[in-house]
Amino acid sequence: MASLMIDPVRRTSRYQSLRTSRVVLGRMAPLVRLGLWGMGVSVFLDQVGPMLSDAQFTWGERRIMGLVALLTIGGFGLGGWVAGRLMKASAELIDLLIDGADSAWRTADLIELRMIPTLGRIANALEKSEQAGPGSASEPRLTAIRRAIADCHWEDAERLIESLANDKSQVASEASALGDELCRARDRKIETHRQEIEAGRAANDPDRVIDARDALTLHLRGERLVELDRQLVRWLVTLLQGWVRSGSRSRDAAMLASRVAETFGDTAEGATLRAALPNLRRKAGLCPRCARPFQGNADLCPRCVVQGPTNAPLSPAGAGGSLPKDPT
Structure with a gap:
């Protein structure tokens, strides 16, 4: 002591x-x-x-x-x-x-x-304890709301706060304070992930940026998430173009392009990267379809040839395989 x-x-x-x-x-x-x-x-x-x-x-x-x-x-x-x-x-x-x-x-x-x-x-x-009086019966509900906020279960917390706001008992006035507490907790979580994204961008670490963005989707919705995706995909495309031009990280460029196309597939840049992905993999010595290491003049690796055609045909080597233009 x-x-x-x-x-x-x-x-x-x-x-x-x-x-x-x-x-x-x-x-x-x-x-x-x-x-x-x-x-x-x-x-x-x-x-x-x-x-x-x-x-x-x-x-x-x-x-x-x-x-x-x-x-x-x-x-x-x-x-x-x-x-x-x-x-x-x-x-x-x-x-x-x-x-x-x-x-x-x-x-x-x-x-x-x-x-x-x-x-x-x-x-x-x-x-x-003296002031609790008749509102002591609602204490478990308040505890459940605070626990949901602490565990970042925003939907559960919103539902419980809305139920508390509709209650006519004495503790219903605390719904507003709990709503403010929920907003502050969510903003703190969002700010933490935004700082992680900025740290990843400063270190030129795309995997760290994408991981932080994926974690942020649990807390961010609507136009704010769309605007964030627009900014990040532009930065990722610019970084990817630099890797492709240098020629020293072709395999890393192919892997990054695959992840960007999967994560940001609903954007124009993501769709363009998906079309260019086979050529990027081929230049990196990977199979255009499964991304396994592959050397040769064939269009696909032997395993993919045995499996036959899939529902998502690949782009030819000379068509539709260019990276998106550098965003300005």
């Missing part, structure tokens, strides 16, 4: 100065102890310096030196130990304060991001 919370301020930057101070205090504690103990030794040597010049110490001098050592070295050593402990305790206290402040911030953030929105949703749910 804690890993899912998003900290808008990185942990490495929060209380960075205090964290640095804690580290410094922790490292300086033993140095302070050693420094004060050294000061005690220095004071001791300064006090007993005259006595040390004499190689022999009397019993009284030894007692004085011991007392001075106890007061100086012991006192400074004790002071160093106390100072070191205080510095170490201060470092631990800083760490404790940082953890406490960070914990308080996370608690406040949890309340703001999780608890308050949850309480708001609970309050909204209670208000809706």
